[in-house]
Amino acid sequence: xxxxxxxxxxxxxxxDCFFAGALAGHEMRFLWHxxxxxxxxxxxxxxxxxxxxxxxxxxxxARFSPxxxxxxxxxxxxxxxxxxxxxxxxxxxxxxLPGAMLPNKxxxxxxxxxxxxxxxxxxxFTRLFDRGTVIRLPIAHGLGNFYADKDTLxxxxxxxxxxxxxxxxxxxxxxxxxPNGSLNNIAGICNEEGNVxxxxxxxxxASEEILGGTDGLVIFRxxxx
Amino acid sequence: xxxxxxxxxxxxxxxxxPQGKAIEGGLRRLGYKAISKVSxxxxxxxxxxxxxxxxxxxxxxxxxxxxxANPVMEDYEIEVSRx
Numbered sequence: 001x002x003x004x005x006x007x008x009x010x011x012x013x014x015x016d017c018f019f020a021g022a023l024a025g026h027e028m029r030f031l032w033h034x035x036x037x038x039x040x041x042x043x044x045x046x047x048x049x050x051x052x053x054x055x056x057x058x059x060x061x062a063r064f065s066p067x068x069x070x071x072x073x074x075x076x077x078x079x080x081x082x083x084x085x086x087x088x089x090x091x092x093x094x095x096x097l098p099g100a101m102l103p104n105k106x107x108x109x110x111x112x113x114x115x116x117x118x119x120x121x122x123x124x125f126t127r128l129f130d131r132g133t134v135i136r137l138p139i140a141h142g143l144g145n146f147y148a149d150k151d152t153l154x155x156x157x158x159x160x161x162x163x164x165x166x167x168x169x170x171x172x173x174x175x176x177x178x179p180n181g182s183l184n185n186i187a188g189i190c191n192e193e194g195n196v197x198x199x200x201x202x203x204x205x206a207s208e209e210i211l212g213g214t215d216g217l218v219i220f221r222x223x224x225x
Numbered sequence: 226x227x228x229x230x231x232x233x234x235x236x237x238x239x240x241x242x243p244q245g246k247a248i249e250g251g252l253r254r255l256g257y258k259a260i261s262k263v264s265x266x267x268x269x270x271x272x273x274x275x276x277x278x279x280x281x282x283x284x285x286x287x288x289x290x291x292x293x294a295n296p297v298m299e300d301y302e303i304e305v306s307r308x
Contacts, residue, residue, distance in 0.1 A: 057295055064292070093295070100297035102236075107243045147240060147298055181241065 001223050004031040004041035006071070006087075008062050013048035013084065013204060020207035021045070024220035033065040043080035043223060044071050046087025048140070048202060058101060058143045059089035068094055080124055080223070081196045085141055088188070088198035097189055097198045098156070099148035104141070105181025111140040113212060114179055116164045116187050116201060117171045123194040126163060128222040134171045135215035137201035139179060139187075144200040146182035146189075156189055164188035164199055227308035228273050228281040234294045234301045235266035269293060272308055281305050 003026045005017045014030065021028045029039060033051075038044065051062035062068065068090070075081045075096050083091040091097045104110055113136050118129040129135070148156065156162055164187040167173040173185040180200075188199030203216030236242050244265040252260045275281035282305050294301040 056292070060292060060295070092297075098297075100295050102241060102298065103243050105241065105243055107247055145241070145243075149297075181243075 001043055002027045002041045003043045003045060004029050004038055005045045005047055006031045006033060006067055008033045008049065008051035008065065010051045010053055011047050011049035013202065016204040017045050017047045020204040020217060020220050023207055024217055025224055026220065031067055033067045036066050036070055038070050038074055043082065044074060046083040046090050048085030048087060051086055051090065058086060059093040062090045063093040072096060075196050078193065078195050082125060083198040084202060084204065085200055088200055089143065091196065091198045096196050097191060098152045099146055101143045102145040102147050103143055104145050109142040110179050113138045114201065115167050115169050115177065117167045117173060119165055120160050120163045120190065123163060123190050123197055125197045125219050125222050128218050132171060134167060134169060136213050137203055137216050138205045139201050141200055144180040144182065146186045148183065153183055157184065159192065161190050162186055163190050163197060164201065226275065228275055228278065229306050229308040230271040230273060230281060230285045231304045232269040232271065232285060232289060232293055232301055233266060234299050235264060236298055237300050240298055278305050
């Protein structure tokens with residue numbers, strides 16, 4: 001698959017995403033945020049980092065980049081979009097996914113590996129997982145406290161659009177293993193059609209054993225099948 | 226005409242405000258027992274040109290909806306005066 005990784009001023013996981021995607025066998029390229037051409041990629045990755053320094057709100061300024069208009073059009077046509085960490089925040093600001101990110105409940109930047117339960121395996125990003133599988137990926141964010149009003153939250157849950165949930169090593173999504181205060185321990189959600197996924201954990205940082213695991217590579221490999 | 230707009234952006238009521246809570250805790254530790262609640266927001270000071278106050282307000286309100294506030298979690302208040 002052809003995958004484009006968007007580069008904003010302040011992106012810092014763009015090269016990691018490029019590396020992990022190439023490792024999984026994809027044809028990778030970078031897309032500069034001032035471009036208006038997606039160069040016929042099948043999937044767009046919005047990587048982690050601090051686009052525009054997180055000024056005003058995380059993702060708020062990046063959302064008005066020229067490339068994002070094209071990403072929105074691509075998503076509406078059914079094209080694949082994966083937003084990781086800051087990329088998830090951009091998707092929320094752009095309205096491609098519902099909800100918003102508040103500061104972590106602890107007010108601390110949290111950087112550590114966490115366990116996640118895979119709740120939805122019918123998205124193109126998660127099809128190689130078994131439903132309910134517990135995986136381990138790193139998180140690294142200060143603004144990852146997912147919030148949505150009750151109606152939106154009920155709809156996400158009712159439609160099976162919560163894709164990843166923070167949990168303990170046995171898959172129990174309890175308060176003790178919620179690293180940021182997210183409602184319902186939500187770590188990742190998709191849109192109604194399943195072609196847009198936003199997630200706070202970093203799959204690209206778990207793509208080789210030397211990095212501490214390969215659970216993240218499964219997401220990139222899922223896109224191949 | 227030049228106008229000055231002051232935009233106050235605050236988290237909606239009922240949304241967890243960890244920054245407000247931390248400031249509240251700090252004030253309590255300093256001994257301000259009379260202080261019971263603090264919420265933390267943003268103040269944006271904007272200078273603009275518009276033909277009337279209503280026009281200035283309309284423009285700022287649109288900017289709030291499009292960028293300055295996130296309607297999912299924030300409310301905003303606008304005050305406009307002559308610059």
